[in-house]
Amino acid sequence: NEELWVQSVLEMPKRRDILAIVLIVLPWTLLITVWHQSTIAPLLAVHKDDGGDSRRDLAAGLDSKEYCLSDRDIVEVVRTEYVYTRPPPWSDTLPTIHVITPTYSRPVQKAELTRLANTLLHVPNLHWILVEDSQRRTPLITRLLRDTGLNYTHLNVETPRNYKLRGDMRDPRIPRGTMQRNLALRWLRETFNKNNSQPGIVYFADDDNTYSLELFEEMRSTRKVSVWPVAFVGGLRYESPKVNAAGKVYGWKTVFDPHRPFAIDMAGFAVNLRLILQRSQAYFKLRGVKGGYQESSLLRELVTLNDLEPKAANCTKILVWHTRTEKPVLVNEGKKGFTDPNVEI
Amino acid sequence: PPPRRPEAALPTIYAITPTYSRPVQKAELTRLANTFRQVARLHWILVEDAAARSELVSRFVAGAGLPCTHLHVPTPRRYKRPGLPRATEQRNAGLAWLRQRHQHLPPPQPGVLFFADDDNTYSLELFQEMRTTRKVSVWPVGLVGGRRYERPVVENGKVVGWYTGWRADRPFAIDMAGFAVSLQVILSHPKAVFKRRGSQPGMQESDFLKQITTVEELEPKANNCTKVLVWHTRTEKVNLANEPKYHLDTVSIEV
Numbered sequence: 017n018e019e020l021w022v023q024s025v026l027e028m029p030k031r032r033d034i035l036a037i038v039l040i041v042l043p044w045t046l047l048i049t050v051w052h053q054s055t056i057a058p059l060l061a062v063h064k065d066d067g068g069d070s071r072r073d074l075a076a077g078l079d080s081k082e083y084c085l086s087d088r089d090i091v092e093v094v095r096t097e098y099v100y101t102r103p104p105p106w107s108d109t110l111p112t113i114h115v116i117t118p119t120y121s122r123p124v125q126k127a128e129l130t131r132l133a134n135t136l137l138h139v140p141n142l143h144w145i146l147v148e149d150s151q152r153r154t155p156l157i158t159r160l161l162r163d164t165g166l167n168y169t170h171l172n173v174e175t176p177r178n179y180k181l182r183g184d185m186r187d188p189r190i191p192r193g194t195m196q197r198n199l200a201l202r203w204l205r206e207t208f209n210k211n212n213s214q215p216g217i218v219y220f221a222d223d224d225n226t227y228s229l230e231l232f233e234e235m236r237s238t239r240k241v242s243v244w245p246v247a248f249v250g251g252l253r254y255e256s257p258k259v260n261a262a263g264k265v266y267g268w269k270t271v272f273d274p275h276r277p278f279a280i281d282m283a284g285f286a287v288n289l290r291l292i293l294q295r296s297q298a299y300f301k302l303r304g305v306k307g308g309y310q311e312s313s314l315l316r317e318l319v320t321l322n323d324l325e326p327k328a329a330n331c332t333k334i335l336v337w338h339t340r341t342e343k344p345v346l347v348n349e350g351k352k353g354f355t356d357p358n359v360e361i
Numbered sequence: 362p363p364p365r366r367p368e369a370a371l372p373t374i375y376a377i378t379p380t381y382s383r384p385v386q387k388a389e390l391t392r393l394a395n396t397f398r399q400v401a402r403l404h405w406i407l408v409e410d411a412a413a414r415s416e417l418v419s420r421f422v423a424g425a426g427l428p429c430t431h432l433h434v435p436t437p438r439r440y441k442r443p444g445l446p447r448a449t450e451q452r453n454a455g456l457a458w459l460r461q462r463h464q465h466l467p468p469p470q471p472g473v474l475f476f477a478d479d480d481n482t483y484s485l486e487l488f489q490e491m492r493t494t495r496k497v498s499v500w501p502v503g504l505v506g507g508r509r510y511e512r513p514v515v516e517n518g519k520v521v522g523w524y525t526g527w528r529a530d531r532p533f534a535i536d537m538a539g540f541a542v543s544l545q546v547i548l549s550h551p552k553a554v555f556k557r558r559g560s561q562p563g564m565q566e567s568d569f570l571k572q573i574t575t576v577e578e579l580e581p582k583a584n585n586c587t588k589v590l591v592w593h594t595r596t597e598k599v600n601l602a603n604e605p606k607y608h609l610d611t612v613s614i615e616v
Contacts, residue, residue: 102399102485123504127482127592134396134485226388229395247616251603253384254616271603334616337388340597348507348526355524361503361510361589 102165104140111215111236112141114204114289118196119157119223120149124341126156126361128223133164139232143216145203147196148172156360173199189303191310193222198299205296208289216289220282224341227283231335234327235286241319244328246284247337250308255281256331257324265324265331277312277321283336285311291318371402372471372492375459375544379451380418380479381410384599384616389479390421398427400488406458408451409433417615432458440557446565449555452476456547456554463548472544476537480596487590490582491541497574500583502539503592511536512586513579520579520586528563533570538591540566546573 115136119125129146136142144166148157151174161168173195197220208214217238221227235242243265245256250272257280258267268279278285292298301313328335348354376397380386390407397403405427409418412435422431434454436447455474463470473494477483491498499520501512506526513535514522523534533540547553553572555565583590 123509124592124594126589127503127594130484130592131392131396131482134399134483135392137399138395226392228391245614247388248384248599251600253599253601253604254614256614271605332614334387334614337385337391337616339385339388342595342597344504344593344595345507346504346509349509354526355509359501359510359512359587359589361592 102137103142103167104138106167107140110141111217112143112289113139113217113219113232113236113286114143114145114200115219115221116145116147116197116200117221117223118147118149118193120192121154121156123344123346123361125223126160128341129157129160132221132223132227133160133166135227135229136166137164138229142167142232144168145200146170147200149175149193149196169203171196171199171203191305194300194302194310198302201292201299204289204292208293210290210293210296214289217286218289218292219286222282224339225283226337226339228335231328234335237325237327238286238288239325240291240323241285241287241315242325242327243280243285243331244326244336245331245334246281247334248340249281249284249338254334255279255284257284257326259326259330263326263330265321265326273308276309278315279308280311280315281338282311283338285315285324287318372473372544374400374403374488374492374541375406375455375472375474376403376477377406377408377452377455377474378477378479379408379410379448379455382415382417384601385596386479387417387421387616389596390418393477393479393483394421394425394427396483396485399485403427403488405429406455407431408454410436410448410451420615430458444562446555446557446562448478449557449565453554459544460548460551463544468545468548470544470548473541474544474547475541478537480594481538482592482594484590486588487583490590493582494541494543495580496546496578497540497542497570498580498582499535499540499586500581500591501586501589502536503589505536505538505593510589511539513539513581515581515585518581518585520576520581531564531567532576533567535566535570536593537566538593540570540579542573 117129117132119129133144136144144161146157146161146168148154148171150172153170153172157170161170175190175192175195201218204218208216217235219232219235231244234244243257245254247254249255250270252271256269257265258269260266268274268276270279273279295318298314298317300310305313378393380390394405397405405425407418407422407429409415409432411433414431414433418431422429432451432454434450436450440449455476459474473491475491487500490500499513501510503510505511508526511523511525511534513520514524523529523531525534528534550573553569555569
């Protein structure tokens with residue numbers, strides 16, 4: 017009995033000590049956990065992030081607790097060393113990316129080129145070749161290019177009109193942008209010597225697509241022709257090259273005519289400049305090209321399937337989207353135009 | 362180029378962007394981020410129309426490359442009819458977050474906020490213009506109101522009317538993309554929110570601005586409202602006609 021009593025006396029202080037330790041340590045643990053999770057901002061009214069929120073009726077003007085604020089809001093601190101030089105300084109070691117963009121005049125043109133330029137301004141060693149479908153280089157584009165600060169070349173060639181149809185219509189047998197892309201290819205061949213070792217990559221970027229910055233870094237290592245998936249083409253979420261275990265392209269994951277030599281969209285490949293200069297007669301076919309075969313008409317003169325280099329994690333990531341912009345409703349302009357034409361849009 | 366002020370002195374620009382899930386969402390956010398990343402001291406407040414944060418947007422925010430706050434609030438189903446104003450709850454959530462965040466911080470906190478829909482197009486010059494907003498500033502918007510552009514009419518540096526294609530009789534006949542508000546004004550008008558009750562279609566902007574300013578107070582930007590620095594572009598709905606209903610792909614790729 018005595019032993020048991022001594023034992024229990026010895027144990028009791030231990031339990032009490034443990035309880036005391038727990039009561040002291042626990043608040044500190046909680047504090048550190050919460051401090052670790054929270055941001056610089058003071059503790060906000062915490063709301064549990066559950067499905068119940070969707071049933072709650074959000075009337076206007078309620079106080080902020082009704083909104084799904086949680087202490088896990090992602091707030092990233094500005095790195096104070098961020099330098100806003102646009103574009104980035106030229107590097108002697110990076111291959112130049114020559115981006116060829118055909119463009120034509122319509123109400124959304126300046127908007128499209130503005131947001132494309134905002135993307136391109138991030139990319140080091142980028143040379144923008146903008147080719148207008150016009151008789152003359154327009155003041156709008158001249159001003160826009162100058163104001164961006166980008167390294168650019170401004171070209172123009174007018175797709176012939178089909179006067180037999182309507183005075184306004186371009187020749188429908190020539191796909192849009194073809195003559196402009198070919199002019200840019202010719203300019204590259206006239207400007208760069210194929211024996212010159214200036215490394216470069218050529219990419220065709222339409223002015224209404226959306227490009228991630230990662231895409232440009234993927235294409236920079238192109239040796240001959242590199243390929244990757246493109247979103248929103250061919251009636252699909254994306255089209256993609258088929259890549260086997262050996263990392264080689266062996267086919268095309270498309271619904272629309274997957275048996276094309278190169279069942280790929282214009283935005284889905286890049287070509288090493290050296291190859292463009294070597295195969296100096298390779299151009300996009302101007303006429304008699306079936307829908308969807310434009311890209312093949314050029315690529316078949318440059319590479320075989322076996323030579324293609326898959327990018328974007330063996331063609332499993334989407335880095336470019338074939339977005340299209342709605343034609344704006346300008347019904348209130350009327351026949352003669354209502355707004356001041358001197359105000360540039 | 363204008364002289365560069367030290368970055369600490371620059372007022373922060375808060376961009377409140379409501380967003381919702383659809384095929385082009387990631388593309389829109391990507392190109393918007395590419396623009397916003399060019400702007401010094403811009404804090405992006407992204408508000409999903411959703412009951413919970415989506416994986417897509419969460420992943421996107423983690424790699425966005427600029428300071429970003431990721432919120433979410435679902436629009437009640439009865440407000441999702443065509444013709445009713447959209448993104449009301451999401452914009453109000455952005456305002457609520459700003460107000461709550463700043464209530465504990467000492468004034469003054471120089472800042473400007475504007476509402477940036479995820480499919481519009483913004484020139485870099487626009488941000489320079491809005492950064493000097495003292496109370497509420499306004500400017501033209503391209504491709505809106507059935508016209509090439511709409512704009513405030515300015516005389517002697519003051520807004521005297523509205524050059525608009527739709528209901529010019531509104532107190533503030535301006536698009537969501539056509540104005541910015543100083544943080545100070547937002548904080549000093551804690552009850553100013555976008556309303557649902559009693560709000561007619563197309564009156565969202567007007568009903569909101571009525572609560573915080575007067576036409577006389579407005580500051581015209583963009584060369585007395587003669588330059589278009591923002592465009593109300595809209596992206597076409599994507600054609601997914603060839604997506605299979607059965608025999609889906611073996612991998613799941615985010616678009």
